[in-house]
Amino acid sequence: MEANTIKITMDGKEIFPEEGMSILDAARQNQIRIPTLCHHPDLSAFGGCRLCMVEVDGAPRLVASCVTPVRDGMEIITSNEKIIHSRRTILEFLFAERNHNCMICPDSGDCELQSLAYELQMDHLTVHSSFDTFPMDVTSPYLALDHNRCILCGRCVRACREISGARVLNFIHRGPDSRIGFDFDDTRGESTCHACGVCLQTCPTGAVVNRYRTHYSVKGHDKRQWRKTESCCPLCGLLCAVTATTADNTLLKIEGNLVKDTDRPDGGQLCFKGRFEVLKTKGERLTCPMVRNHDGNLEATDFQTAMDLVSEKLNTIRDNHGKDAVLGLVSSMCNNETLGQFKDLMVRGWHSGAIDTLDGDHFRTLLKTRRHLPGSFDEASWKTIPDSDFILITGASPGRTHPAINSLIHKTILEKNIKVAVIGNSNPGLPMTSFFLPITREQEPLLIKAMLKHTVEIIGSPAQKAPDWNRICKETDLIDSAKLLNDSGLDKASKMQFQEMVKAYATAVTPLIVTGEGFTGTNDPSGLDDLLDLAMLKTYPSATRPGIILLKPFGNSAGAWQTGIPSIEPLSGSVNWKGGLFILSGEEGEAHILSGPASAVDFLAVISPFFPDPLARRADILIPAPTWMEEDGTYTSLDGRQTLLKPKLYDPPNHIQHMQDILSSLAEKAGWIPA
């Protein structure tokens, strides 16, 4: 017997749980089943539904096992006629209280209330249903809340507080009118809900439903056909752990990994992209290769013919026009294996000196900054957000591009009351930001320069000087911050806010800067240089990396940049370009970026999961590819320091070749065979 274990008897069996544990946890540890509803293993105990009642020491009053700790010598009965009767009665009341019409419920078949009714053979109600009707909230494109199916178990309220940290949900009104409310009785659409979906994941009933997959009845109604795959979400570089549920090769839902003992501070909440938008149809699927015929129309062909045509064309272009004649562009949403193969094919197969990623410009800006160290990213991990006491967001919209980062900042504001400043043109959808300076993207660098100068002044002459301290002092000496502030067009109140904000930053202990496209998307690295200096002033000497998080444009930007695909100088050899091969991942916006380069080549082949509008009008050959959900692959984290395997969630449609086969077939025909 271990030091702090005690002895109790459960259903006649002696067991030895740890002191302080709940009866329910002790039972579960010993594979004894006690039905529950309001309890959720990843949330705090609530003790509201009373379904988990057990008998203790023969006492007539049953106790709720999820909130009652074990006591030495306890004798517990988890099931007898009286207990079953009590559980059935509770279930009947839950069904009678609101409107559970399972036959039209999106979650029928995936509902804990329903399964318990089956388990306890609740074949009718002995109490009368009220048939009172309750409202339904459909103001979010992602989630609906139907109060008619809510059993007021409070799981969503706890999940929103404990996991998401958003604290949007709470109980409102009283008695039979009790309801789950958003903020101060707003609609979800008007509330501070950021659609992370943990309320959906933890709701035991069909009260919170996913609007992107509303009915399990078509596919996957039978749970025995469900397949669960553990994977990760590659959409933004945070690589959140996910579990995908599929049936018959169709994606039913994606859920977060709520397990607490990881080094990830997000708690498994996911975001509107990873949980909901993944279920959205992204466009018309390319089902077979298409070739432009003599009439100028695209027509279907077989894989082999398409491969032959692409190689014939591009091999000839290489042979006749030499280096740089073949242009290769790849999306940074592709996995590392595709990126590596693409690079080999282009460089070794077609001798191309003209390859780039869709976000190459951002990489080049970063490369030109003073602090850039080749091969590594000189930045902080997003996991340090909960430890910071001041966060500056500028040149980035994390709420749109990296929603889990926004959510983590949101949570840290509410839990630790930290200060958050936003410099930029859009309100990030965070509650209670201490400072918001609304200026245009172009003017952001002006304010940062002014901020750098003031910060140096406030810090004064520290005992331990940050690297480059003398240079920074010299440079900031020349800055006319009053002029910069005037040029930025801030009004008087905002200028005062600016001073306050700089003071808060300069006196913070663990400040962080979150930036992104606003600073990397320009050709001029000086803004980013100032930001990096600004970060380093406050980060040194506790850390050697500047306290800055760089939000990158694509899910695997860090991987693509590390693979060395983006050319160091911007591609400008358009006179030489004769042929092109573009690889798209199928995520939004890619085809748009490529319209320019597409018109610079005579022959264009595009590999893409979807019909790449508007690019398709220009392409000579289209080759269908799997989506990221249909292929195994590794992805690199936002800060470039971690690489994770993302197993496929389901199989690609028939006749669609793996990316690996497409690229190695082309490489072989180009005369390069990997060792």
Next chain:
Amino acid sequence: MKLPKIATVWLEGCSGCHMSFLDMDEDLLNIFSRVELTDSPITDFKDFNFQDVALGIIEGGIANEEQVEIAKKLREKSKILMVWGDCAVFGGINTLRNAFSTQEILQRGYIETESTVNGAIPVHESLPVLLEKALPVNRFVTVDVYVPGCPPSPDAIAYCLNEILQGRIPVLPTDMMHFD
């Protein structure tokens, strides 16, 4: 040998439960050889002066005055009363109308539907009056056997019929129970 008599009726429901009943495959032959079906919508029988039966079966909930009468009459004549389907057991899909008044329902159905021109709410002494709410059968009469499901599976119906024919009052086992 005299076979036990069975009568079935279809009240506020969609006939899905009777379809499930007819979908029992060889169980149907097996059961028909052991009972005498007196009245049933599948025989297109319209007069509800039931004989005394061993088993009365109701599909559908109760939503108008005529249905109340039929349910009561069948209960009176049946030794055992079994109800089929979520409508009869819980109220089912019919209860969606409970959010509105009967006037609103008739107005919407007979006048405001998009395809209706010059509609009117029918009124005639032979037309039963709607109840304020669509309700489950056990709000009016005592029920002995409940077979939920929308519709119940043929297996669930066969199981309950077999149990009753062998003199037992069944409760649907977990693996045959579904509410959809």
